[in-house]
Amino acid sequence: MQKTYKSWLNGDFESIEKEYTEDTPLLDKDGTVLAKGWARHNVFDYDRDLVKSPLRRKEWDFYQISDGSYMAQISFANISLGGYASAVLVNLKTGKTEANVMSPFIGGRNRYILPKKGDVPGKVSMKVGKALFETETTETMRTLSFSMGRIKCRFKMDIMPGLENITTVLPFTGHPDRYFMTTKQNCMPVEGTFSTGDTVVPFKKDNAFCVLDWGRVCTPYSLVWYWGNGSAFITDSVGKKHLFGFEITWGIGDESNATETAVFYDGKLHKFGPVDVIDFPKPDKYMDPWEFVSKDGRFALTMEPFYDHHTDLNILAMRMHSHQVHGKWNGTVTLDDGTRLQIKDMYAFCEYVENRW
Numbered sequence: 001m002q003k004t005y006k007s008w009l010n011g012d013f014e015s016i017e018k019e020y021t022e023d024t025p026l027l028d029k030d031g032t033v034l035a036k037g038w039a040r041h042n043v044f045d046y047d048r049d050l051v052k053s054p055l056r057r058k059e060w061d062f063y064q065i066s067d068g069s070y071m072a073q074i075s076f077a078n079i080s081l082g083g084y085a086s087a088v089l090v091n092l093k094t095g096k097t098e099a100n101v102m103s104p105f106i107g108g109r110n111r112y113i114l115p116k117k118g119d120v121p122g123k124v125s126m127k128v129g130k131a132l133f134e135t136e137t138t139e140t141m142r143t144l145s146f147s148m149g150r151i152k153c154r155f156k157m158d159i160m161p162g163l164e165n166i167t168t169v170l171p172f173t174g175h176p177d178r179y180f181m182t183t184k185q186n187c188m189p190v191e192g193t194f195s196t197g198d199t200v201v202p203f204k205k206d207n208a209f210c211v212l213d214w215g216r217v218c219t220p221y222s223l224v225w226y227w228g229n230g231s232a233f234i235t236d237s238v239g240k241k242h243l244f245g246f247e248i249t250w251g252i253g254d255e256s257n258a259t260e261t262a263v264f265y266d267g268k269l270h271k272f273g274p275v276d277v278i279d280f281p282k283p284d285k286y287m288d289p290w291e292f293v294s295k296d297g298r299f300a301l302t303m304e305p306f307y308d309h310h311t312d313l314n315i316l317a318m319r320m321h322s323h324q325v326h327g328k329w330n331g332t333v334t335l336d337d338g339t340r341l342q343i344k345d346m347y348a349f350c351e352y353v354e355n356r357w
Contacts, residue, residue, distance in 0.1 A: 078112050087153055186209075222355070
């Protein structure tokens with residue numbers, strides 16, 4: 001099996017899954033990574049001024065909203081040399097990108113400073129050129145808006161009481177000052193609209209969900225990763241509806257202290273171990289079934305793809321190459337108490353990415 005990272009399927013990977021429950025500094029005074037593990041909320045205190053290699057520092061707030069028919073991606077990123085605010089709308093049924101706007105900026109080291117945490121109440125307001133990116137978070141709600149020319153977006157997300165997320169800090173072997181810290185916030189039913197002039201695409205809470213990918217990283221030049229995520233309402237054997245979601249990311253950095261793998265059920269996180277896909281999709285198997293399996297057997301789902309959102313951005317020495325594959329997921333997941341959930345025709349995605357940035 002072709003791999004560019006360690007995989008438990010090859011017998012060369014172990015993780016102790018170290019959980020942090022109290023506030024702890026991310027970096028030492030010399031920029032060395034102190035915290036290596038995962039948490040149910042972001043308890044890692046981030047001081048961007050302690051980053052030893054500020055030109056390798058990257059910070060982003062990325063929102064992906066979808067109902068299985070349309071996908072909206074709204075993001076703000078500061079990657080030290082510059083950054084951007086952007087909005088994308090994709091018709092998942094036709095594969096047509098119906099909107100794609102970006103407002104870039106140069107020199108982001110000390111401009112457009114984003115919050116130190118993404119899962120606490122607060123506000124963000126960033127104006128870049130003609131683009132305006134704004135968010136407001138409370139204990140029970142998150143709003144997101146973006147406007148640029150003919151593009152206008154506004155979304156409102158529910159945050160259920162006690163909603164947990166998965167926040168991970170992954171170091172890089174041989175680079176004591178490099179790390180990949182992200183928060184993935186699932187299970188946010190969302191309503192709102194994405195407008196492109198006279199065309200308005202609505203999203204409804206009964207089948208539309210938002211995932212927040214909040215990142216504060218300092219990485220080597222080249223990265224490879226998988227990222228899979230989804231949320232849905234599912235019904236149990238007695239007809240009761242539950243809010244369900246999952247997060248699977250792997251292949252980034254040293255995962256010996258944590259893997260970014262979790263199931264969410266009615267707002268609570270259920271942690272499981274390393275995951276992988278049986279058949280490596282590169283270079284021409286992206287539209288074949290993806291069979292996922294975790295080392296502990298608690299995550300066993302297969303995705304039947306219906307759309308590959310392929311992007312390949314080359315700018316000088318930077319390349320962002322992604323196959324974000326969307327499909328229907330079927331199989332089983334097992335909660336911490338041993339309850340096995342049957343997942344049937346759930347819409348979700350998984351991507352394979354190779355980046356140089």
